[in-house]
Amino acid sequence: MKKIAITLGGLLTAGFAVALTFGWGPFAPGTITASGLAGAWKGPDGESLVFRKDGTFCAEDFPIERFPEQRVDTCGEWNFSDDRGRDQGIDLDFDEPSYAMTGMLRVSGPEARGGLYVLWDIDDESDRLELQRKS
Known part of the structure; x- marks a missing residue:
């Protein structure tokens, strides 16, 4: 039984890694077009x-x-930013305050199926704001 549990755990881990590599995971690297981006996106708060x-x-x-x-x-x-193969970036240039947020948004998954996110702490990927397309 223990061998089965270890094998299943290994298969799940390998499957997760493959999914992320091919852009199937919720925070997998992604890209989107201007048409796909157009519309409303909402955060949890x-x-x-x-x-x-x-x-x-x-x-x-x-x-x-x-x-x-x-x-x-x-x-x-x-504007879209060039991130050299990582998640596609979206640079935001706010009118007010003018210093706020440049190059912070990232696209998750193909056509942003995983949403958009802001990573607040580069060393802590769990410290993020996630946005989903508003229906």
């Missing part, structure tokens, strides 16, 4: 981003880079 295909966005109750506990309601411009 009411954070909201609305992207437009023309490269503009608006944010509501959104935490900013330097002070995550400080939240803003503002608009700005967005």
Whole structure:
């Protein structure tokens, strides 16, 4: 019985690694097009981003880079960033405050099936804000 449990655990771990490698996992690297990004994205505590295909966005109750506990309601411009094979990045240039959030959003999974996320602490991947497409 112990051998079966160890074998199953190994198979699950290997399956998870393969899924992440091929972009099947919830936080697997991903890409998205401007058309796919367009629309509303919502976080668990009411954070909201609305992207437009023309490269503009608006944010509501959104935490900013330097002070995550400080939240803003503002608009700005967005661009895709080049992350050399990692999760596709989305650079946000807020109108106010002008210093807030540049290159913070990441895309998870093909066409963002895993959502978008902000990684607050580069050394702690669990310290993140996740956004899902609003239905």
